[in-house]
Amino acid sequence: MKNFALIGAAGYIAPRHMRAIKDTGNVLVSAYDINDSVGIIDSISPGSEFFTEFERFQEHAFRIRRDPASALDYVAVCSPNYLHHAHIAAGLRIGCDVICEKPLVPSSALLDELALIEKETGKRVYNILQLRHHQSILDLKANVAQERREQKHDVELTYITSRGKWYMESWKGDPRKSFGVATNIGVHFYDMLHFIFGKLQRNVLHYADNYKAAGYLEYESARVRWFLSIDANDLPETVKGKKPTYRSITVDGNEMEFSEGFTDLHTTSYNEILAGRGYGIEDARHCVETVEVIRTSVPSVPSPGEAHPFFSTLGKV
Template identity: 50%
Template structure:
């Protein structure tokens, strides 16, 4: 049984990590979050020591390591994106392996420096790239790998996940803290596509707003028109009629790629792989981190030539930005 500490336990994705720790028969001994709405811990680990102040959390882990000789083996990081770098370093300084949510960091050079720190440590940095473990996506990668390397696939990626007004008042609505839409909700898809279809050859940005982004991405074996949004107003009518606030669709050579199911156990599977020494390391995140960074720093071009059709939708500024 391994001992875990979890940072950002009040966050949206933290319950998946708590469940993964439980389902892999390990123990959550300490947790930290400035927000104290963490009652979900009781359903899994009611004896977990919880802290709302980082300094006391830090002291507790140090006492476990130095005084009780019961150090934590892993620190799971579900904190805001801009803090991942510092919290990964914190894990390594506590002689623990890090398990960090996406995006690992916001800037490629931060990842490169973490790789240097990891080499000087006896511990590992793992990142969650759960789409690489999805059965349908694994099958797609195998299918593409068995085809001619010269074939260029035409792909449309559309991902809309509606967010309410709270989003813009939180760290997620801050470009400096979240990295914007490309880092916050697009990073998994960019990683998946690069993993399957090869390295980035060229990217064109047509739209980069607070609530949506779009462009054309050329990979070694694919041309991809992509559209990301958190604005419910751009949901297709079919989704609105069914009361859905999320729309996710990928078409490959005009055929819909279905991967709607199979998401429920991916964090647990991620943890199983990490515990067996097969987690995804820092170097495997670099290409998607570089892409997301370049996208948010690229000046949008006019809608000419090929572009995602939803990039033409009218933009209404959110009241928060007026």
């Protein structure tokens, strides 16, 4: 049994981490968030300590280190994106391995900094890259590897996840804190594309604002037109009024179905980490570099055949 602490306990994704900790036979010892809407702890780990001030959380972690039986083994980080680096570093320096949500950090330079802290502390950072455990994605990866075709696959990625007015009032709507739509809702898709289709060779941005982004990615074995949005107006007419989310990935004209099978992926990720097979800093580097380029690029007019079909509805760059 391992002892866990959780940073960002009031966030949307935190309950999945709490359940993963419990379902893998471990214990949530303490949790921290500046917000106190964390009643879900009662149904998962009612004995957990809880703090709304980081200084008290950190002091408690150092104090329980004196007894090996109570000392923390892992810190899970579910805080806002812009705080990931600071919280990961704090967890490592407390003497724990750290499990963090995506995006791990916003830049390759901060990945290098985390690698240095790993060496200084002897502890490890693990990134939750749960789509790498999804069976449909594993099957597609195996098929692509087996086929070994000379011509690159033609891929179209569309992800529209409607968000209400609250979104722009929260940290997620502030690009200084979320690093923008492509990073906040797209980073796991870019990791998935790299996982399946290999090294990225071209990265072109066609459009970006606070609500949506579009562009073109070319991998070793795929040409990808992508579109991401949090605007409900972008939903296809067949979906509007019925579902708030539209997710579509086509490979050579064939739709890849992976709308199901997400329920236990965090628990699977935790099992892999605990077994010594977790994804670390270098595994996350590719998707961090991808979103870093997208975030710092100036949109350009698409070359023939490289524009996502929805680009025509966005106006000129």
